[in-house]
Amino acid sequence: MALEHAILVSLLEKPGSGYELARRFERSIGYFWTATHQQIYRVLKRMVSDGWIDVREVAQQGRPDKKEYSVAAPGREVLSRWLHEPVEPESIRHDLAVKIRGAAFDDPAALIREVERHHRVHADRLAHYLAGEQRDFTGPGAAGTLDAGQELQHVVLRGGIAYERMTLAWLDDVLATLRRIAAGRSTPHQ
Amino acid sequence: MALEHAILVSLLEKPGSGYELARRFERSIGYFWTATHQQIYRVLKRMVSDGWIDVREVAQQGRPDKKEYSVAAPGREVLSRWLHEPVEPESIRHDLAVKIRGAAFDDPAALIREVERHHRVHADRLAHYLAGEQRDFTGPGAAGTLDAGQELQHVVLRGGIAYERMTLAWLDDVLATLRRIAAGRSTPHQ
DNA sequence: CTTGCCTATGAAACGAGTTGCATAGAGGAT
DNA sequence: ATCCTCTATGCAACTCGTTTCATAGGCAAG
Numbered sequence A, B: 001m002a003l004e005h006a007i008l009v010s011l012l013e014k015p016g017s018g019y020e021l022a023r024r025f026e027r028s029i030g031y032f033w034t035a036t037h038q039q040i041y042r043v044l045k046r047m048v049s050d051g052w053i054d055v056r057e058v059a060q061q062g063r064p065d066k067k068e069y070s071v072a073a074p075g076r077e078v079l080s081r082w083l084h085e086p087v088e089p090e091s092i093r094h095d096l097a098v099k100i101r102g103a104a105f106d107d108p109a110a111l112i113r114e115v116e117r118h119h120r121v122h123a124d125r126l127a128h129y130l131a132g133e134q135r136d137f138t139g140p141g142a143a144g145t146l147d148a149g150q151e152l153q154h155v156v157l158r159g160g161i162a163y164e165r166m167t168l169a170w171l172d173d174v175l176a177t178l179r180r181i182a183a184g185r186s187t188p189h190q
Numbered sequence C: 001c002t003t004g005c006c007t008a009t010g011a012a013a014c015g016a017g018t019t020g021c022a023t024a025g026a027g028g029a030t
Numbered sequence D: 001a002t003c004c005t006c007t008a009t010g011c012a013a014c015t016c017g018t019t020t021c022a023t024a025g026g027c028a029a030g
Helices: A003-013 A018-026 A037-049 A073-083 A095-105 A108-137 A148-182 B003-013 B018-026 B037-049 B073-083 B095-105 B108-137 B148-185
Strands: A053-058 A066-071 B053-058 B066-071
Touching: A003 A018, A003 A037, A003 A053, A003 A066, A003 A073, A003 B095, A018 A037, A018 A066, A037 A053, A037 A066, A066 A073, A073 B095, A095 A108, A095 B003, A095 B073, A095 B148, A108 A148, A148 B095, A148 B148, B003 B018, B003 B037, B003 B053, B003 B066, B003 B073, B018 B037, B018 B066, B037 B053, B037 B066, B066 B073, B095 B108, B108 B148
Parallel strands: none
Antiparallel strands: A053 A066, B053 B066
16 A cells, blocks of 8 residues: 555655665654565565666675665656545554453453553653654754755654653553552542 | 454444444444454454354344344453453554655645645544543533443543544644745755 | 435455565674 | 674565455335
């Protein structure tokens, strides 16, 4: 579906190898789109044979050679066409929410540690985003010197930050609810 | 994966047919887990043959007969085991975020209408959630009389509400950014 | 009385995503 | 020397999810 488009955007931002793309998908891009290296290698191959991207063998020293991919004219056109099509508003797949509702038929208290674990993961992600924002989008002159691409990267990052903050607040709410239930009184919140 | 578990939870909350499950997945459950009727029918079949759930033919008048599914003992055990395992913290697939970063290489202004459309969709979802909260979790009976299951359903719903509010605020941020760029304060990449 | 919509179920084909395995060069640690 | 880790690429098998099509009864509108 749209993995191709995510790769095109990433390669336009900076050409790179499949391995490098896989690492980007673990970092900045991976915050709103995940992909394994298997998927990436397979799709890259197809995109080359479709003429969307070009390959270039790059010899390296101290490490294996790599294939550097960059966007070709047809790929740019494909991306442009996609950008002008509507996409479905996202829908989430939230295992933890299923578990929370399922806990009603098991032991709600047993979920507390799991929710705390998720809380830590999201706190780490938030810290990571904030460090990235600090590094890339603050400092003297940042406000006036950003080009459109940087502005757009920043607004996506702000989305990630907002998402993590919202999630942390909700997980606090979940924990309070679970503890209230575990304490034996399913009494009202607030 | 976890579609089985989501179905088990839904059937524990209330037994029902594949068709009814599909409609629930468009409504309350579908806010954090999506599934088409095809997926549901296929998985139900497998779950029956694995002994996780029972079927019962129910004749209806004024409409076709249906098969009502309910959770059997082994299904309850499967769910219980899953509830005690850790799950991966969720990761999102956000096409719109890809588009926003991609817009740097095309026409950012052309995205405005698309973002406005997403804004309307999320505003509708929020209104829907708030109506559901009003209906199910407020009023004279609500305070103090909620059992654990209802409390847990409510905290999941509060998560949906928080998510939609956060998303709406972010989309406002995105719109402001796109308009600033379109007004010429930044120039697109070559 | 035909067209369209809602309930209700399902097959078949395809495309997307995951998991496990395999290879290979270079570096550092024991 | 051997093991582990990191870079770098890829195949094969499998599961999951989507799309398309098909069937069938009942209801309401025109």
